[in-house]
Amino acid sequence: MTATTVPGGKTAPGGSRSAIDLILRSALLIGLILMVVFFTAQSDLFLTAGNIKNIALSSAVLLIVAVPQALLVIMGYVDLSVGSAVGLSGVVTGLLIVDQQWSWGAAVLAGLAIGTIGGLANGVLVSYTRLSPIIVTLGTLQLYRGITQFLREDPPSDFGRGMALLGRGLYLGVPVPVWIALGVFALGALFLYGTAPGRHVYAIGVNTEAAYLSGVATKRLPLIMYGVIGLAAGLGGVLYAARLDSAPPGTLGVSFELEVLTAVLLGGVAFSGGRGTMFGVLLGVVFLGVLRNGMTLMNVPYFAQAMATGAALVIAAGLDQLGQRTGMVRRVLRRN
Amino acid sequence: MTATTVPGGKTAPGGSRSAIDLILRSALLIGLILMVVFFTAQSDLFLTAGNIKNIALSSAVLLIVAVPQALLVIMGYVDLSVGSAVGLSGVVTGLLIVDQQWSWGAAVLAGLAIGTIGGLANGVLVSYTRLSPIIVTLGTLQLYRGITQFLREDPPSDFGRGMALLGRGLYLGVPVPVWIALGVFALGALFLYGTAPGRHVYAIGVNTEAAYLSGVATKRLPLIMYGVIGLAAGLGGVLYAARLDSAPPGTLGVSFELEVLTAVLLGGVAFSGGRGTMFGVLLGVVFLGVLRNGMTLMNVPYFAQAMATGAALVIAAGLDQLGQRTGMVRRVLRRN
Amino acid sequence: GGVQEDTGAAGGSGESCQRSTEKVIGFDYPLTSLSVYGDLKRFAEKRAGERGYQVKYTADDQDLQKQIQNVQTWVTQKIPAIVSYPLEPASMEPLASQARSQCTVFVSYASPLKNQDAAVLFSGLESGKALGESAMKWIKDRGKPVKVLVLNNRDLAVGAQRDDGLKSVFPAGDADVEIVSTQKAGTRTDGEQITRTVLQAHPDLNMVLGYNDDVALGARQAFLNAGKKADDPNVFIGGQDGSKEGLTAVSEDGIYRVSVAVRIRDIGFAVTDVAADLLESKPNTGVNVPPVAIDAEHAELKDYMSDYS
Amino acid sequence: MPYGGAPRNPWKEPRVTLSIRGLVKGYGATTVLDGVDLDIAPGEVHALLGPNGAGKSTLIKCIGGVVTPDAGEIVLDGAPLHNLTPARAFEAGIATIHQHLSLIDVLSVTENLFLGQEARRAGLIDRGAQRRTADELLERFGLRVPATARVGDLPIGTKQLLEIAKAWHRTDVRVLILDEPTASLSESETERLFAEVAKMKERGARIIYTTHRLGEVFRIADRVTVVRDGGVALSGAVADLAPERVVSVISGGTGAPTAQVERSDLGAVRLRARGLAGPRFGPLDMEVRAGEILGLYGVLGSGRSSFVETVAGRFAAVEGVIEVDGSPLTGRGPARALRRGIALVPSDRARQALWATRSAADNLLLPSFGELGRLGLRRTRRERRLFGETARKVDLQPPDASRKGGAFSGGNQQKLVLGRWLARAGRLAVLLLDEPTQGVDVGARKQIYEVCRDLAAGGLAVVFASSDAQEVQQLAHRALVMDRGRVIAELTGEDITEAALLQNAHQLTGVTGTANVSESHP
């Protein structure tokens, strides 16, 4: 009897879920495609290998941090300190190479370590003492920036060949950071869909109480994830420093946290937790990358770019909603 | 067994809430007091009438926008576009006076109107089409900034006597903006505790479905509140412009939205909605004002200020938690 | 290993190159929120119009990553000539060399690069010095002790340069000078807020040196708001940039005594000329526009102001 | 077959017991359990009874490791269990089905069944294995939902069964705890559950069973313990206990609800549905008169909730009209319906009705604040008076205006929700109740029935949907049996017997097209 009242309902996350969501997202995907078509029509340089490489390169770090951020947000947490974590690890790596003559490899490891520690610090505060994630990470956003600028006032630069390869090297014609980003994305997807903790991410996000009653580690998992996003931010900082061949303490990674959050939400992750897919996140990141690149190609003036970006965000959010609505059942549940 | 209570409840439903929360907040209050004591010990200028007036003046606009922001957040919404709304209305007011020779009164009204319209635009998008408040207002944050810079590239300035009085005038020795801020705060408190819609704010935040089924206007109320916060942001922009006697399109109100959010969360409003008090918001605003002022007085270097602010936020969040814990029931409700 | 660097053939030099015949110049100016930006563009375009060129712009909103991305886009796009104001010179080097290796003209703006065909310079260091010197002169002439607030912003390369310049000549161990506070200020609002507070701590504060006109004007407003007279002889406020408002304030011959200016017109023209010359293979090593401390008495004040619409 | 390791052979187990000694637990100022003892032998079904708020769930939470007792010890097979967590409890072989659902809406049926106990291969989830076990469990519980279905889309009853099924594949179950498992189940589901419980019993599990439907106790329980006022008020073998005795101990003398008296003096038609169709029901016609209490009975998914929720404005009618006092209901949304005097007590308290973190006063008075105020401002004195009166009428325990809604026991939460409408009864024309006494003890149930009768006597039209045949018999003047969204039978007065209801609901299940029998009624 009840079986009949449940239209297929193949909408649970997981193999099947991601498939459905591919369609759910498609509204946004279509938006992206239209945008690409438009830019291609505007400038014949847009769809060139070189330019695509650009977009990929400038989206790489965003994707690297957006993946763990998405996992956090789905769990109902968030890390707003990533902007400063990027700055901190980049500067630490830089000054170790320049001031302390560390080998670039060692310096990079140190940078990653710093990032991870910063992340874990957030995690302990947030998931164990149950402080508000937003306020805590807004705090550490300032704290880490302060430390960064305390460590070095003006930018260390000139990091040598190793870093150059890391930041601007090509492997099989694809920039190294892009390879790394793809790796991170793959891992993220495997984790979310393939492993038990991945399922628990949703459980915690939807109903922590219920997850706890079912024996899910409702505190350890977020803690670990904060460590991971710290690591990712550290990686991001290192890659930025490598790419820029310098690490300005005052500006490296500034307002990056908002970019990450935008990409994640744009990708259809619900800030309230419980909803989101890796595919969506990828889509959100690419969307932003294409938008910025295309507008520069078209020589749009700065204020118009701001307007266009803003409008694009709103429209994209609308498309995402549209995607959501296509789920028949959801429409019923969402009273209307 | 549970006979430790008086039939009918000893205190008025509304009254008790604020009373209880006053105690809950006290942990943070104590933190504030300690900070004041510290700064007073550091600089004998801190507790002078002049400096208190100065702190009040710096906090006025923050309070004006924080009050409606708190109401939105309690309902489970948020407006991140206020920074640009402040800029937009300030610049519009300014250029109407300078370029169009409008009377300052008319120009101010226009500024307020612009702000309100911007707010209502957010409201329609968010509460009626159910788009994500964060992503939408992040979008309009950019959109409104773009419009502002499109309207005027360099700052209009020199607004004449009327604006001067508005921004810097004293009434009974207290700056006009402070009077306005106190008025806004009083209205906010009256609304939240003294009116039925005020109760609905909590109902929507805690359980929208239940509120909807109980006949609460779960869409109109947020819409209106978005209009109100737009109006408040407009007011803030006007006051900023008046005090600066100029309105820089590129920088007026930049990152103000984060300041507001910080103050609100610091004041113990839960970002997930359903929890928060006006008293707490006031506390959060004052806390930030005192912190910034004290550190400037002590000529703390920039990076140290960032560190201190960050640490203060985290600690304050901790104190707030501590406050929460004192509520026995809450402890249990938060799965013991 | 399989990883090689992505900078093409390193350091292509001007002569060996076949320049593009397309008459397009990209002007990458990250500080779009500065009030000088508009007029700068106007002059660059004026000259471009005369020489039949088109000027393109980026929108970096003061963000290093975005600047690099945008210039990278231009490089791939093979824009014939790029004039860039690097927020972070070191970060621009790889791009510059990549650009030049594909025969794109690369002109550096404000701070010199290793990889550049030419530069349009107005030294931040000099600018800071000029402000410091005129401040010292005012102090000497007046012969009374002063209390100073320094508003700097070392987050920006130019801000750091100007700050270094200022430090190098000010206060130069002068016993009469007491720097009571040094604070970071990014915007006019910051300038007003900080100055207001410092005025609380030191009601006798009578000198503010700002790293640009916006913050200095904020400081001036704080003095006016505090009830100081607009022409109080005992107050010295100085800024840098020579922005329209800055110079206007100076011309009022009040407490806003100096704005260290570079001739916006000259720079705007230079942006186009240097790039265009190089594209047309005319020799041009660039220009170095000297910063001048403009005060109310300065002979050229009117000319400088006339640059603005 | 339980997933995870070969089950140890229960018959080899020594016949020692699960024994609870001097258990004490309090929340803040109030002591809930004050020295409770309990012994349960393998293969025993032990019914744990008591009024709302007696501490049954609390006791269960202690055993399940959800809350830590303040004192006392829990000994399982001779081994005392210390600082339990839900995870540790599972390992010890204690499977708890909590009163409030702990399912994850966005996850699939399979994923929910295995949540926290996933089958793994090489670090990854073994979907194949999970899927097989899931299908088998669904089969056992007669759930014809796809194992890939998103749980959030399932009706509440189905969810309840899934919740129960979770325990069936957990680690070899030595203690099975069911906290009001049948609260939202209908007869057929209940039967299935009992069959499964019997199997568990054979496998030597100790079973604690909590319910407010006393009929069940005498069907499956071996022993009964009634907790009341913090202690054990009655304990003994079912065989030597008379139902009346148990009832009076639980209800503290209030006694069981009395059957409905026939109403002859019905007023004018207040609610009329004409060809009304909505999500999962209709089209159907229906009339309810002033003073009449109409019961809707049916198996799960028969469309009762959907119907009442549509009348209350939660869903838009697909076709047809709703009339209140003769004039059609225009516009959409509960607010509109309320303005016309239609109020709903929804079935899913936690999700649809309660503000757990808000005070009892807010929960009770929220729709009334406006009317109580003057010039838009609230008048707290009048609010306090109205709260006091209403709390007394529904006998809210404790009648504390500032206590958080979530801190009340199930039954008292329901009284809060009912009181919400009682407080403005004067403005109501129709009261709709969906599963009105779900999880409510006999005493409270009686009081709720009386409130409903008073409201009807006061001229309201009362419509309630229930899965509890006994309830329909006791409360309804007239009963409609629904199936697949259609009315398939109508019973009045004396004819409303549990037997008749069950028979109609079940034997007719599957017969389609026999719609609108109800057209014939007055």
Ligand SMILES: Nc1ncnc2c1ncn2[C@@H]1O[C@H](COP(=O)(O)OP(=O)(O)OP(=O)(O)O)[C@@H](O)[C@H]1O
């Ligand atoms: N989280 C909590 N905070 C404070 N008090 C609580 C909390 N949970 C339960 N209580 C109180 O403990 C007492 C026992 O609650 P419990 O849920 O165990 O009763 P119950 O016997 O299960 O009632 P029901 O039959 O309605 O489920 C009640 O008075 C209730 O108000």
Ligand SMILES: Nc1ncnc2c1ncn2[C@@H]1O[C@H](COP(=O)(O)OP(=O)(O)OP(=O)(O)O)[C@@H](O)[C@H]1O
């Ligand atoms: N298949 C479904 N999809 C979406 N919502 C549903 C579905 N089935 C029920 N619901 C909703 O879930 C809630 C409770 O379900 P319930 O099974 O009680 O409703 P119902 O389908 O009317 O059956 P019943 O006769 O048992 O009430 C109601 O709001 C109902 O509308």
Ligand SMILES: [Mg+2]
């Ligand atoms: Mg219970």
Ligand SMILES: [Mg+2]
């Ligand atoms: Mg139902």
